[in-house]
Every structure is written in C-alpha cells, then in structure tokens.
Amino acid sequence: MSTTTEEAKKVEAKLIPIYIMGKQYEVPETLTIMKAMEYAGFKYIRGCGCRGGVCGACSTVYRKPGDYKIYSGLACQTVVEPDMYLTQLPFYPAMRATYTFEDLQGKPEDVFTLYPELFRCVACNACTKICPMDVEVMDYIAALKRGDIKRAAEISFDCIQCGLCASRCMGELPQYHIAQLARRLNGAYLTPRAEHLKTMVANIQAGRYSDCLNTLKAMNEDTLKKTYQEREMEPAVAGEDWTPKEANCL
Numbered sequence: 001m002s003t004t005t006e007e008a009k010k011v012e013a014k015l016i017p018i019y020i021m022g023k024q025y026e027v028p029e030t031l032t033i034m035k036a037m038e039y040a041g042f043k044y045i046r047g048c049g050c051r052g053g054v055c056g057a058c059s060t061v062y063r064k065p066g067d068y069k070i071y072s073g074l075a076c077q078t079v080v081e082p083d084m085y086l087t088q089l090p091f092y093p094a095m096r097a098t099y100t101f102e103d104l105q106g107k108p109e110d111v112f113t114l115y116p117e118l119f120r121c122v123a124c125n126a127c128t129k130i131c132p133m134d135v136e137v138m139d140y141i142a143a144l145k146r147g148d149i150k151r152a153a154e155i156s157f158d159c160i161q162c163g164l165c166a167s168r169c170m171g172e173l174p175q176y177h178i179a180q181l182a183r184r185l186n187g188a189y190l191t192p193r194a195e196h197l198k199t200m201v202a203n204i205q206a207g208r209y210s211d212c213l214n215t216l217k218a219m220n221e222d223t224l225k226k227t228y229q230e231r232e233m234e235p236a237v238a239g240e241d242w243t244p245k246e247a248n249c250l
C-alpha cells in the first residue's frame, strides 16, 4: 500500500460514493480525485506527475447525476463530489508538427505552414470551456489566424499541455501544440533581446568571472553551503542604482 493511500485511509471524513471508470467506490469526501483513486486502490504509473497542478498529466473528465454537462479538471486539484462519474485522460493523441526550429523565421507563415488545420476552427469555444487553467483557448487560436503570434503566446502562457482542449475540438486542432510553437517563436524572434544578459554572457566568455568560479569550484561541500547561505542578498525593494557591496565577482 502506498504512503498516500495509508494517509488517505487515516482521514476521518464522511465517505461518499463516486464512480471511477464505471465502478462505484466509497471515498472520503475531502480527497482530491487523485487521492480518492489511490484510496480506492488504483496505482498511478501514468497520469500523475507533479501533484501540484502544473504538469498537465492528470486530466480528468466527469459528469454529475442529472446534469447533461461534461466537466473537467485536474485530478490532483479537483475535490471529489458525491456520485461523480469520472475517468482520466492521462494522454490525448494530438498531432504535433515536426520542424527544425532554426529553419523558422518567427512569421505567421511558419504557423500556417506547420498547422494548416488552424483554419478549420469554427469558433465553437468548446476548447475554452473545458480548459482547467481557464486559458482562453479559442482566443489564442483566433489570434494565430490573424497572424498575431505574440498575442497567442501571451494568452496561452498558462497552458499546461493537458490536451483537454484537443479532445473537444470539432475542427480536430491540436491547440496546445500550436500554442507551444507560438510561444517558442515569440521567445526566439519577437521578444526584445535582454542587453544586460548579452553583456553578462560576453563577460563570462571573456573569463571575467573565472577566478571567482574557480574559487567556488574548489570549495568543499560544507564551505560551499556556508558561502551560499551567507551570500549578500539583493533587498526586496532595490532601487535602480543598487549594487552589491561584495565586489569580487562583479
């Protein structure tokens, strides 16, 4: 029995019935779907990653009694409800275009060529309705149809690649793969370069910090930890002209 299951069984909460893949189980009402499934005896090999709502591995769809709607959520974040009827979709097979990123140019045509199905979108909004991250999926698809890669990258920023949007799409779009391409293009071609980063990289390559780095590399683990813990920290509210007092590694 896993630790999580043991912990769940210690929970002194009212038991409620839920249906997991068609079979009824009694589970504590305080548990998330993920913990309830473990309580019921399921062991996660796939369909579980971070347990914190960020990896997108635990997409779950469910219905409630007497309600025609299909609901969705992340199993690690959604608390069980009485008589919910659920199943998990740990992976949704959506087509992802193959490309060599260096061959792209950051233009709308990159997206149009790799994902021509973009124009099959009929603006039904089913993707937005099912997204557990409240991403305006249809809006980022619409932005890409207009050629606005930057806007699509911004709107889709919270996407966790769970695939639920693709599962509902009547146009058969792999929305989250298209959005990922948009974010990559935006980051590589459309976002202004950070000049201070360029300067820092050049300084590193020129060996400006070699002595400092060699000193750190020569430290034993305890000294390294102590040095790290006692390092000078930038204050929470630092003015533009703040510079560290310790100047050895500047």
Ligand code: SF4
Binding pocket: 127, 130, 131, 132, 133, 134, 135, 137, 158, 159, 160, 161, 162, 163, 164, 165, 166, 175, 176
């Ligand atoms: S946009 Fe799609 S893949 Fe991304 S989080 Fe929303 S439903 Fe999941």
Ligand code: SF4
Binding pocket: 120, 121, 122, 123, 124, 125, 126, 127, 128, 137, 138, 141, 165, 168, 169, 170, 171, 172, 173, 175
């Ligand atoms: S579900 Fe598909 S067709 Fe409907 S709005 Fe979203 S991308 Fe367009």
Ligand code: FES
Binding pocket: 047, 048, 049, 050, 051, 052, 053, 054, 055, 056, 057, 058, 074, 075, 076, 077
């Ligand atoms: S396990 Fe990662 S989002 Fe649920």
